Amino acid sequence: MSFLDKPQPLWWRKALFQIHLWVGLFAGLYAIVIGISGSILVFKQELAALTYPHLMRAPNPDRPERADLFTVMVRARTAYPDFRLSGGYLPGVGSDNVLVYMQGDGGRELFVMADPSDGHLLGALDIESSWLHWVSDLHIHLLLGLPGYVVNAIGAGLLLLLSLTGLVLWWPGIRRWPQALIVDFRRSWRRINFDLHSAAGFYTLAFVVMWSISGINFVFPQQVAAVVNVFSSVEGGREPEIHIKAQRRSADLSAVLGQAVRNFPAGRLAGVYLGEDANHPITVFLSRGRRNDFTRMDYVYFHPESGRQLAVWHSGVNPTLGSTFVFWLSPLHFGVNWGQGIKTLWALLGLSLPALAVTGALMYWNRYLGRRWKRLRSAAAKSEAPVA
Incomplete structure (x- = not known):
């Protein structure tokens, strides 16, 4: 007996099932919250335009x-x-x-x-x-402030664990795997629920893994980069860290903007970020495509006190596989750079997280809680029955 032929009786698969079950029950509410809020935020700009x-x-x-x-x-x-x-x-x-x-x-x-x-x-x-700020805070910080940021990364790690264990559990055997890709709506609702969980989990696996890894990367970028760097250099795929010691932020902003445009005439001015304080550079954004496409953006950094140019980062120009991997984690997480069709697809795929959580909870009810509930009700009814 092998995993490829008949995996169900294998002890280690049963152990993975228990891990998948209890992690899923624990992280189910998180998946619902993060999936619905993320799907809303895909259309944040459109919803803001409707609201204001x-x-x-x-x-x-x-x-x-x-x-x-x-x-x-x-x-x-x-x-x-x-x-x-x-x-x-x-x-x-x-x-x-x-x-x-x-x-x-x-x-x-x-x-x-x-x-x-x-x-x-x-x-x-x-x-x-803004109500959109509330949704954004819910998605990013889980309404918990800065600690919620770390909790979110832990939740993303649990989703990654569910994805990997789910892939193993999805495999039904070499003869039955085509059946695991479809939902037979002629069966009972319990079987339909099982098929929905199985098929949806398979078809959305790559996206959930991507969202999980990118979610971890937002909170722990150094650690993710260190792991990727073992296999391939991440140089060029991440925005550079520029350390500055300045007394104040006194650079002539008009001159800084003009210098950036002159130095990079192929780019189109998109915006500027002044930094948190004098120890952070002024960043001028020059677009090589659409202004809202940060995958094709030049980041030009200037000293906040003297106004001299410090560095430039060509976003989207990735010389290695590792740099390509870490760079695309963020754009793929949001899915807002490629038109309304992709945004709609991303929003629908995001709703697969609450769908998987609900169908998984129903499976647990059908297999265990529902039967236990019936036994408890039956025992209660017998105890209340009059004695002849």
């Missing part, structure tokens, strides 16, 4: 884009003096308008929007007041 059309949609879409990013950022700083500038992005990156990202005391965050045709301010959105 006066801020996210261009008021004069037929007019040419003439707004100057630096000028808009200065206007935003003047209009909202209690907030400090953190970044600015031209149309296509986050909305149809010019977007200025600002931060205030107590972690407050503000999106200030401007008309791309002339640069006049349209208003501001307090990010914490």
Whole structure:
């Protein structure tokens, strides 16, 4: 008897089944939450436009884009003096308008929007007041703050374990494996539920593994890179770490933006991020394709005090297999760079996580809890029956 022919009686497969069962029950709620929230966030920009059309949609879409990013950022700083500038992005990156990202005391965050045709301010959105911010916080931090970030990585690890054990458990034997790829809706609902769990788990396996590894990578990028680096260099696949010692952030932002555009004329200005403080570089984004496609973006780094160029990273230019692997973890996780068709597919695939959790829980009910419940009800009925 071998695993290829008849795997069900093997002791180690039974052990993997117990691991799969109890990890699945433990992580089921996590899979439901992360799957539904992730599917919503695939359409975050579209949902934001529906929720805040006066801020996210261009008021004069037929007019040419003439707004100057630096000028808009200065206007935003003047209009909202209690907030400090953190970044600015031209149309296509986050909305149809010019977007200025600002931060205030107590972690407050503000999106200030401007008309791309002339640069006049349209208003501001307090990010914490947005329901999409709540969904994003749920997906990223599980509403637990920074500790939730680590909990999320642990949950991603459990999903990876479920995927790998599930693949082994899915294999029914060399003669029966074609049947495990389909759902026979002529059978009983219990069998249909089993087939749905089995077939959905197989067809979505590669995506769940990808989401699991990328979820771990978001929290522990150094550790993931170290593992990949054993097999192939990750050099070039990750944004470089630039360490700076500066007294203050005093560089002329207008000059920095102009220098970036002159030094890389093939790129198109997409935005700028000013960094968390003076110990982080100013990053100018120059797109080699669409402005919202960060897989084809040049990151040009400048000293926050002197304004001199420090480095450049050509996002998407990966010289090795390892660099390609670590680079694509993030874009593939989100699935927002390749049009509405891929976004719809990603959203539907994300819903496979709650589907697998629910069908798995129903299987446990059918095999154990449901029968135990019937026995308990039967015993209770007998104890309440009158004695002749």
